[in-house]
Every structure is written in structure tokens, then in C-alpha cells.
Amino acid sequence: MKDQLIIATAFEGTVRIYAATTTAIVEEARRIHNTWPTATAALGRTLTGTLIMGVMYDPLHRLTVRLVGDGPVGEILAVSNQRGTVKGDIVQPQVDLELNQFGKLDVAGAVGSGELIVLKDIGLKEPYQGVVPIVSGEIAEDFAYYFTKSEQTPSAVALGVLVNPDGGVRVAGGLIVQLMPGVTEETTSYLENCLSKMPPITTVLESGKGLTDLIAEVLGPIEVNLLEEIDVNYYCDCSYDKFKGPLLSLGDAELDAILQQQGCIEVKCHFCHQQYQYRKADLE
Numbered sequence: 001m002k003d004q005l006i007i008a009t010a011f012e013g014t015v016r017i018y019a020a021t022t023t024a025i026v027e028e029a030r031r032i033h034n035t036w037p038t039a040t041a042a043l044g045r046t047l048t049g050t051l052i053m054g055v056m057y058d059p060l061h062r063l064t065v066r067l068v069g070d071g072p073v074g075e076i077l078a079v080s081n082q083r084g085t086v087k088g089d090i091v092q093p094q095v096d097l098e099l100n101q102f103g104k105l106d107v108a109g110a111v112g113s114g115e116l117i118v119l120k121d122i123g124l125k126e127p128y129q130g131v132v133p134i135v136s137g138e139i140a141e142d143f144a145y146y147f148t149k150s151e152q153t154p155s156a157v158a159l160g161v162l163v164n165p166d167g168g169v170r171v172a173g174g175l176i177v178q179l180m181p182g183v184t185e186e187t188t189s190y191l192e193n194c195l196s197k198m199p200p201i202t203t204v205l206e207s208g209k210g211l212t213d214l215i216a217e218v219l220g221p222i223e224v225n226l227l228e229e230i231d232v233n234y235y236c237d238c239s240y241d242k243f244k245g246p247l248l249s250l251g252d253a254e255l256d257a258i259l260q261q262q263g264c265i266e267v268k269c270h271f272c273h274q275q276y277q278y279r280k281a282d283l284e
């Protein structure tokens with residue numbers, strides 16, 4: 001099934017709701033990076049959060065999220081845009097820890113402590129950068145902390161990845177609810193109550209429910225105004241030409257040294273593992 005993302009509002013526009021299914025995206029990331037279960041969940045949650053975040057800003061060329069923790073998976077990187085595509089990388093994909101005390105994948109243990117760094121490229125010379133400490137390592141809470149602290153937008157974030165016994169991705173998705181200026185106290189406490197009782201997002205998605213059903217199940221019988229529905233996917237925009245520029249910037253001396261030693265220069269894309277080969281004639 002295709003992954004989808006919906007954007008909706010409620011309570012006369014004072015509440016914004018984003019929901020996405022990312023099962024195919026996370027499975028594609030798992031296949032490319034050969035991640036083991038705990039790493040699959042950590043990368044998958046980061047990809048899902050970054051994907052949803054990417055559709056929030058206008059204008060936006062590119063959104064980069066770096067989760068730089070001191071846990072065994074190392075840094076996790078995700079890049080998305082307004083059009084609903086995302087790609088990612090993880091330093092140590094082969095990480096699978098014991099389940100945590102709740103019987104869940106120990107994502108916080110895999111991520112460790114450190115910083116969540118958000119780079120928003122809106123087409124200016126320098127991207128806008130926001131940095132917050134990793135407060136939980138479970139990733140959803142860390143995105144929520146970023147929105148609340150760095151963007152002054154109180155947000156509830158749920159991100160989930162359910163992994164099959166064979167290591168494949170069974171279901172993945174995310175839900176972000178944000179309070180906009182003008183929201184009433186009554187609405188806020190209603191939402192807090194709903195969200196505190198929310199079942200794991202993967203439980204709802206696993207039962208075959210769609211995104212509008214997910215919102216109805218979590219937020220109850222409220223009127224929801226659907227703004228947009230977007231097909232989303234894992235996509236890497238690398239190309240032979242895109243790597244050529246950075247290679248040329250190494251300078252003739254360095255390029256000649258590598259070419260002499262190896263006959264050609266091989267570059268492998270971090271995000272999709274596509275390999276590109278450059279011979280001397282290609283770089284002149």
C-alpha cells in the first residue's frame with residue numbers, strides 16, 4: 001500500500017493535525033541500510049518525523065534533521081522537503097538491543113543522549129538552524145520538545161515503527177497535533193485528555209485503519225477539516241552530475257593521486273547506496 005500524509009485543522013483552525021503512514025518508506029530505508037530492529041525503529045521514527053515536519057513550512061527547499069546521540073546507532077540523518085519525500089542514513093545500522101522494560105524496542109537506549117539539530121533551507125544563503133538537547137531518545141518526545149521549545153508551537157508527537165519477527169517493517173506512521181495561536185484552554189485540555197489515552201499509533205494502523213480513522217480514534221468525535229492529502233515516499237535525488245561538483249572541488253592534485261592509485265574514483269551515495277564511477281576523462 002502507498003504511504004500517505006494528510007494535513008487537517010480542527011477547532012476553527014486553532015489546532016493543526018498531521019498524520020502519515022510510512023510503512024513503505026521505513027521498509028525501503030531498512031532494505032537500503034540493512035538495519036536491525038532497534039535501528040530500524042530509530043531510523044524509521046526519525047524519517048517519519050522529518051517527513052511530516054517537511055510539509056509544515058512554506059517556503060522550504062529542504063529540511064535536514066540530525067539526531068546526534070552517543071548511543072550505539074550513532075548519528076541519524078534525515079532529509080525531507082515540502083513535496084513529501086524523505087531519505088535518511090544511520091551510522092550503525094546493525095543494532096538490535098534487548099527490549100526495554102515495557103517490552104518495546106529500546107530506541108532511547110540505541111540513540112543515547114546528545115542533540116537534535118534542525119536545518120531549514122528556505123532558499124537563503126544560510127539555512128536556519130535550531131538545536132535542542134535530546135530529552136528522551138524515543139524521538140517523538142524529542143520532536144515535540146523541539147516544536148515547543150524552538151518554535152514556540154506546543155505539539156504532541158507520536159511516531160511508531162512495528163517490526164515483524166523476520167525484521168521487516170510491519171507498519172509505521174506518525175501523528176503530530178499542534179496548538180496554534182488563539183487556541184482555547186477548553187480545547188487544550190480536551191486534546192491533552194485524548195492524547196494521554198492514545199493507544200500506540202502502530203496498534204491503530206495495524207488494525208487496517210486509514211489516516212482519517214486514526215484521527216477520529218485519537219481525537220474523538222470532533223469536526224476535522226481536511227486540507228491536503230499527499231502521496232509520500234522514500235526518494236533520493238542524487239545523480240552522476242550532483243557528485244561531480246564536490247569531487248572537482250577536491251582539486252587536481254588530490255584527484256590525480258586517487259586516480260593514479262585506483263584508476264577511477266568511486267562514490268557511493270549515503271542515502272540510497274547508488275554507486276557512481278568517475279574516470280579521469282569524466283573529471284576534466
Ligand SMILES: [Zn+2]
Pocket residue numbers: 236237238239269270271272273274
Ligand atoms: Zn542517492
